[in-house]
Amino acid sequence: MTLSIWRYAHLALAIISSFFLFILAATGVILSVDAVTEKYPNYQVENFDTINLAQALPALRKVYPEIIELRVDHNKFVRIDAQDIDGNSVKGYIDPLTGKLLGPEIIKSPFIQWTTALHRSLFLKETGRVMMGVASFILCLISISGVVLIAKRQQGIRNFFVKINRDFFAQYFHVVAGRLLLIPTLLLAVTGTYLVLMHVDVFDLESKELVIANDATEESIAIAEFKIFQETKLSDVEKIEFPFMEDDPEEFFRLTLKTRDLTVHQLTGAIVAEERLAKAVMLEKLTLDLHTGRSNILLAIILGFASLNILFFIYSGFVITWKRSRTKIRNKHKAQHAEVILLVGSENGSTLFFANCVHKQLLAHGISSYITQMNQFSAFPKAQKMLVFTSTFGLGTAPSNADKFHDLLAKHPANQPIEYAVVGFGSKSYADYCSFAFQVNSLFAAQSWATEFIPVHTVNDKSVDEFTQWIHQWSEKSLIPLSTAAASYQAKLPPLHTFKVLEKTATSADNTTFKIVLESTSKKKFQSGDLLAIYPANDFKERLYSIGANDGKIQLMVKLYTDGLGSSFLYKLQPNDCIKARILVNKDFHMPQAAAQVAMIANGTGIAPFLGMIASNKSQTAIRLFAGFRYNNSLIKEYGAFAASARQQGKLESLELAFSREENPQYVMDLIAANERYFIDLLSNQGVIMVCGSLLMLRDVEKALNRLTEQHLGRPLSYYSERQQLLTDCY
Ligand SMILES: Cc1cc2nc3c(=O)[nH]c(=O)nc-3n(C[C@H](O)[C@H](O)[C@H](O)COP(=O)(O)O)c2cc1C
Secondary structure (H helix, E strand, O other): OOHHHHHHHHHHHHHHHHHHHHHHHHHHHHHHHHHHHOOOOOOOOOOEEEEEEHHHHHHHHHHHOOOEEEEEEOOOOEEEEEEOOOOOEEEEOEEEOOOOEEEEOOOOOOOHHHHHHHHOOOOHHHHHHHHHHHHHHHHHHHHHHHHHHHHHHOOOOOOOOOOOOOHHHHHHHHHHHHHHHHOOOOOOHHHHHHHHHHHOOOOOOOOOOEOOOOOOOOOOOOHHHOHHHHHHHHHHEEEOOOOOOOOOOOOEEEEEEOOEEEEEEEOOOOEEEEOOHHHHHHHHHHHHHHOOOOOOOHHHHHHHHHHHHHHHHHHHHHHHHHHHHOOOOOOOOOOOOOEEEEEEEEEHHHHHHHHHHHHHHHHHHOOEEEEHHHHHHOOOOOOOOHHHHEEEEOOOEOOOOOOOOHHHHHHHHOOOOOEEEEEEEEEEOOOOOOOOHHHHHHHHHHHOOEEOOOOOOEEOOOOOOHHHHHHHHHHHHHOOOOOOOOOHHOOOOOOOEEEEEEEEEEOOOOOOOOEEEEEOOOOOOOOOOOEEEEEEOOEEEEOEEEEEEEOEEEEEEEEOOOOOHHHHHHOOOOOEEEEEEEEEEEOHOOOOOOOOEEEEEEEEHHHHHHHHHHOOOOOEEEEEEEEOOOOHHHHHHHHHHHHHHHOOOOOEEEEEEOOOOOOOOOOOOHHHOOOHHHHHHHHHHOOOEEEOOOHHHHHHHHHHHHEEEEEEEOHHHHHHHHHOOOOEEOO
């Protein structure tokens, strides 16, 4: 909870000031480049810091009989405004010991002047300065809240600089750059704020005057003898105004030094008046040096990077926020009425994304699903199933939207039995891998009303493959078909394409399955086993069909349900009609390339991808097809004809059929039992079994195969499925 307050403060401050910070940072980068480049060409002379005025001024007077002004800038370049012996006006950088002209006066380009004005005040004068000052102050607060967030993330300030595990690019670099450039960023922010405060007269800038009596009796001496000139280094000088008329005792040298202003008698060298600068003015100069890096090239470069990094912070900060908030929780059903409850613990939004993909599919299947954050856990009187999707943070602790779950679960016990399943999202780079998910699993296990539906499952680094493994398990046990295609759980959905209907068969009294052949108008590539996602109601409701690829065309086998949204939509289509759909690559259910032997087991429309795989079995893999149907109807005759032709071409070894509603009812499990030896040999010889069709059939097939492997091979079926020797796609 406390994390949230800091995070919200950090975010709110960033949002409020982002526009101004963007301008400050972008112009800051330009000005820092200018601060670096203005040091080239280098007009600083050797041993500059040792030269005093008693050395420099007499030498310069020889070369320039009339000097109006001498300035020493923050680069330690000496600039003169004078007339030379020939009476020519000279304005430029000189060697203070020889008077040699080193280069012309540099005037800031209009672009730099424009950038400076924008940086300081947005061209809005005093109002703009105040706005930029406030933005700088907010940057201080953002930096401070950022430090707190990093400390919390690192489990304490002691671990501030401990290695950071990479979650995703924007977040990783936001934190890494935040740590690296914290000091320069704070420096920019504090000095920027102070400079604005100076300009709005918050501090006393009055110089204090201290008049020293002039000793009128002193004799005239050469300026090289002036004590004050001997004591004053050029490096302490900002500006010297020379007397207008030489020898006139009423005309003085006026020296603006770093810490004081002096009026010096031009004949005797006596200090006539001295004004000491207020501390605030000196501090302002120092602040300006620190803010601009104008007096130190290394500082200018570091500050330039810090400014550039502020731009990156703005970008990465918004990416993080977008990722956290991109998945919107939308519920169609009320919590009190929902049968399936999805509880989500997510810090950065990725777990919520996975959970929401499941939620949407459940809704599309007409299941009353309700998704909420774990910290919103309350009474769910109609719940039958609870699915927990949670990440782990810190040292195995809850994400911030799940930290109250422990208490809430105890507070709201259910009055009905509920089956739960927990999916943990984490990273193996942490010692406490998914430990919060395990804690939650144990919490549920301790509730009298809760029964574990399937064991806790972990997902490392947001692996879609590992997540679909859980989907397989959960679907198979619940008989609720969820997509096992990785593409269904990726943030970037494949694009929609237009598909033209080429052919569609009709259903008949003894056959409710029809075939529809589609062609992609954009020549989109696909393989048998991929899925076609259609949107019959033109909304989020998605229906998936297994693709059988046939000569570059998509062949679907669809069972027509009178109230089926997807099947009736497809059945109404006529040749030449076009639909929008997307192809979801289902690489876990492609024809295995390395296997010498493949057994294909299907029931009903599950035969569709196998028809395509057999038709394109050019490598003549030894395929046997085992298929179960209800009736031996006209469609089966077509399959028979297809199989006979495939066998002739060497693409298929055999087709074995089982009919459940004919005389001597049989199921595919009976076909497996009748071919025991074949299946045992196939698995021991690295062959692959593919299953497509109903989840119920899959469950029975797996039972039958497991019995075989345990009895004859001494291993459970899971041993072979882990080795990709059992591929399934059931619904
Ligand atoms: C600061 C931080 C601490 C983390 N701590 C753990 C941890 O202790 N155990 C773990 O398994 N994963 C840990 N992770 C990894 C996340 O749990 C994992 O990236 C997860 O997928 C993030 O999901 P979310 O985006 O829904 O929050 C941590 C990640 C971050 C950024």
